[in-house]
Amino acid sequence: MATQRLAAWATSLRPESLPEGVKNAAARSLYNYVGCAIGGSKHPTATKAYDAMTPFFGQPTSTLLGQRRKVDAQHAALINGIASHVHDYDDTHLETIIHPTGPVASALLAFVEYRPKSTAGTEVLCALVAGIEAACKLGLSVWPHHYDIGWHITSSTGSIGAAVAVGKMLELDTEAMAHAIGIAAVQSTGMREMFGSDTKSFHVGRAAQNGLLAAMLASKGFTSSLSALEAKRGWANIVAGGGTPRLDHYIDQLGSIWEIEKNAFKPFPCGIVCHPAIDGCIQLHHELAEKGIKIDDIVKVEEKVHPLVIELTSKRTPSDGLEAKFSVFHGSAVGLLLGKAGPAQYEDSVVRDQAVIFLRDLIDAHSDETLMADETYLTVHLKDGSTLEKHIEHAVGSLEVPMTDQQLIDKFIDQCSAVVGSDKVKGVSDALWRLGDSEDVKQILQGM
Amino acid sequence: MATQRLAAWATSLRPESLPEGVKNAAARSLYNYVGCAIGGSKHPTATKAYDAMTPFFGQPTSTLLGQRRKVDAQHAALINGIASHVHDYDDTHLETIIHPTGPVASALLAFVEYRPKSTAGTEVLCALVAGIEAACKLGLSVWPHHYDIGWHITSSTGSIGAAVAVGKMLELDTEAMAHAIGIAAVQSTGMREMFGSDTKSFHVGRAAQNGLLAAMLASKGFTSSLSALEAKRGWANIVAGGGTPRLDHYIDQLGSIWEIEKNAFKPFPCGIVCHPAIDGCIQLHHELAEKGIKIDDIVKVEEKVHPLVIELTSKRTPSDGLEAKFSVFHGSAVGLLLGKAGPAQYEDSVVRDQAVIFLRDLIDAHSDETLMADETYLTVHLKDGSTLEKHIEHAVGSLEVPMTDQQLIDKFIDQCSAVVGSDKVKGVSDALWRLGDSEDVKQILQGM
Known part of the structure; x- marks a missing residue:
């Protein structure tokens, strides 16, 4: 009954019944999402998608964030989704490494602008919560084998989250919502092999489209299966990667444990597992400066990191900004050298800068299973034989x-x-920070 | 190297190098496809999809087969794909139960009409062959575990087949074709749980869209992975359902063993596994008539069938035409009663007809592992105690x-x-039968 229970919970969720902490988390998530989508809007990955899809654009109803132009809602969902993820700067549900807002909000905002009537900010945030809870609970249900085998869990669950959010806007009843969940579930998108290529952020945009499409179809009576998630040959068993899905366990928690409250925001535009090392290197940058020690005095940097850091971000010699997102060495180098690791420090020119490369090559990272995922020990060795620890x-x-x-x-x-x-x-x-107070979110998004 | 080898083979395939048998199989496959797409064009599943997507239609370049109107190529691919599969009347690559032409041709024909320049029939057939070979070889590589775990193999491989076909039309080079394959591979669509609902045929249309989108993106330089299929966390390992993929084994066969020559066409619009029983029942219908035996004289029908018949088509009391496609009992009943099992015999009204239901309930089917998949033994028991065997x-x-x-x-x-x-x-x-002789396929499809 997981499918129908999720559908029933989502359809019955009301803005006024959300706890304050959940409302606040939703507002922060949406605000951070729009910033990332605007920030990524000029990235070549988004531009290539725009160029490729131009021949198919329909009625321009929905804003391409940061571009001051509109396209149809389906393509706005795709391109905003790509833009929001392309800098790897978005949010993270830490238990599953899902970046939950991208797929859900890209579909949701595109739909809000498409529909003729106005939509209050509270409704948008409520739909966002429903979508994010759906995606994260489903992700937890198949974690970790689903991710281990190679699914990009952000998008593979994100299609369903997006369907739930748009389904709420369409005021689907429980049965239609269950069908929307099913139509989204069969579109399992995103594989980890694509990390480091344009296709990684495509996953997010495509998941948004998948969910929007699913909800639109369900609103016209399109049927799927009322057991889409839990059936023997349904979603969870197919994508569980050899693990045993725990759907009921997590569906039971809906409305009592809120996943969106566990959503974190990235300070650095790269794989989250290397954030501890970058954080430490930035702190060391300032300590070195305070002590008057020059970067040239560094002869070696040793990092003890969680095993996932090595598994996911061990690109030794990244050739461009995209690859650098999967290099703890680049992130550490710019942190140490420049004291910052924002989007500007992931530009291709910085990745190819000789000073960055020289320092990068002095850094070694070693896996340590005793560490927590957000923990690291750093040791900087100086020419005079002394060390700095962090x-x-x-x-x-x-x-x-x-x-x-x-x-x-x-x-x-x-x-x-x-x-x-x-x-x-x-x-x-x-305006975005106060979106929850708005009577018409469409007005905020106009021409953004 | 499977991804790049497949890409290299596909890009180098030329119309003039296709064996006669392959050309003939391609022409028959495309002809049968268009017939099925026209035949399914008024089905409610296609109509609902049309209604749901209307707000997003772009420039009308591509024909909705059987509807004498055009929409943008993406939506033509979706809706024609749905229509081609909705009666379960299309083609079947028997070794994998892939219905290969639907996803590939839906994308290909929609693109051919969208592109400004004209396209010769030989080019279209060559691209169709490339797409079908790709889908079927990949399907074989992960068969049977991929299907057993629950993927709808027609669409899960069809996205890639569609990308290859459109990629040929776009004249992608080998590297761009490999990226197109990768972008398609991450959109793994279709689950068997949906059989019997609108979503089953949605899978085919969505796979067509996935492939068209993938090829268009790759044509603008969008990158994926050049090892998308064979990588540790790439397509084959993720969707193999616990089996060991045999990519190289089947990629080796490209151009020597042609899968399209093994493509069969359905005489009945329903799951292929119950075709032997229907065939036998139609033959029995004529034998009963010749002998002057009335249907009312039947007291029981026993069928010995391959185990897959029971697994896939054992709906005892189908409530409508869609469910009846998964009922060997309904198919057998109309064959025996009416001597036909075409689309008209799968209308809801026939499924609910009392005479059909009465006969249907006299039929028993038993699994027999010693039978071939296309074999059956039927025994009709008559009131006078005698039997007819087939x-x-x-x-x-x-x-x-x-x-x-x-x-x-x-x-x-x-x-x-x-x-x-x-x-x-x-x-x-x-016109369609002679499509291979055409200088401009667009002319044939106009206003169809």
Whole structure:
């Protein structure tokens, strides 16, 4: 009954019944999402998708964030989804490494602008919560084997999350919502082999489209299966990667344990597993400066890291910005050298900079199974034989050391200024930050 | 190297190098496809999809077969794909139960009409062959565990086949073709749990869209992975369902063993595994008539069938035409009662007809592991205690007893007359039958 129970829970969720912490997490998630989508809107990956799809654009109803133009809702979902993920700067549900807002919000906002009637901010946030809870509970149900075998869990669960969110906007009844979940479930998109290529962020945009399509079909009476998730040859068993799905266990928690409250925001635009090392290197950058020690004095940097860091981000010699996202060595090098690791430090030119490469090649990383995923020990060896040590117990952006509201705003301003103009960025940021108070979200998104 | 080898083979395939048998199989496959797409074009499943997607239609370049109207190529691929499969009347690559032409041709024809320049019939058939070989070789590589775990193998491989076919039209080089294969591979669509619902035929249309999208993106330089199929966390290992993929074994065969030559055409619009029983029942219908025995004299019908018949088509009391496609009992009943099992015999009204239901409930089917998949033994028990026996060694539509050209033409006329008009159907059929001779396939498809 997992499919129908999820559908029933999602359809009955009301804005006024959301706990304050959930509302706040939803507002922060959506705000961070729009910043990432604007920040990624000029990236070549998004541009190539735009160019490829131009011949198929329909009625321009929905904003391409950061581009001040509209396309049809399906293509807005695709391209905004790509843009939101392309810098690997979005949010993370740490238990599953799902980046939950991208697929859900890309479909949801595109649909909100498409529909003729206005939509209150509270409704949008409620639909976002429903979609994110759906995606994360399903992700937990098949974790970790689903991810281990190679699914990109953000998009493989994101199609379903997007369907649930748009399904709420369409006011689907429980049965139609179950069908929407089923139609989304059969479109299992995203494989880890694509990490480091344009296709990684395509996964997010495609998941958004999958969910939007599923909900639209269900709204016209299109049928799937009311047992799509739990059936013998249904979603969970097929994508469980050899594990035993625990659907009922996690569906039981809907509305009592809120996954969106465990959603963290990235301070650095790269794979989250290397954030502790980057955080530590930035702190070391400032300590070195305070002590008057030059970068040239460094002869070696040793990092003890969680095994996933080696598994996911051990690209020794990244050739461009995309590959650098999967290099703990590049992230550490720019942290140490420049004291920053924002999108600007992942530009191709920085990745190919000789000073960055020289320092990068002095860094070694060793797997240590006793560490937590957000923990690292760093040792900087200097020419004079002395060392500097740094222990990061929880990286910035973790649940223990979350990004503050001000840090989120700074991140937004930092990545959006160049795109929307430094004169306008504050106004855009303010409007989005207060989206929950809006009577018509469409007005906020117009021409953004 | 499977991905790059497949890409290299596909890009180098030329119309003039296709063996005669392959050209003939391609022409028959495409002809049968168009007939099925026209025949299914008025089905509610296709209509619901049309209604749901109408708000997103772009420039009308590509024909909705049987509907005398155009939509953008992406939506034509979706809706034609749905229509081609909705009656379960299409083709079957018997070794994998892939229905190969639907996803590939739906993308290919939609693209041919979209592109400004004209396309010769030989080019279209060559691209179709490349796409079908790709899908079937990949299907074989992961058969049977991929299907056993629950993937709808037609669409899960069809996305890739469609990408290869459109990639040929776009004249992608080998590297871009490999990326197109990768972008298609991450969109693994279709689960068996959906059999009997609208979503089953959605799989085919969505696979067509997936492949078209993948090829378009690759043509703009969008990257995926050059090892998308064979990588540790790539397509084959993820979707192998616990089996060991045999990619190289089947890629080795490209161009020497042609899968399209093993493509069979359905004489009945339902799951192929129950065709032997239906074939036998139709033969028994005529024998009973010749002997002057009335249907009312039947007290019981016993069928010995291959185990897959029970696994896939044992719906005892189908409630409508869609469910009846998965009922060997309904198919047998109409065969025995009416001597036919065409689309008309799968209308809801026939499924609910009391005479059909009465006979259906007299039929028992027993699994027999010693039988071939296209074999059956039937025994009709009569009131007077006597019996009639029928052994079908190979069902009509099998490779041993293939549909003749004339039978294919009769099938086309039968399912298309009501849609395109009985005055025009012969002309449409003739034009499509000679598509390989055409200098401009677009002309044939105009206004169809």
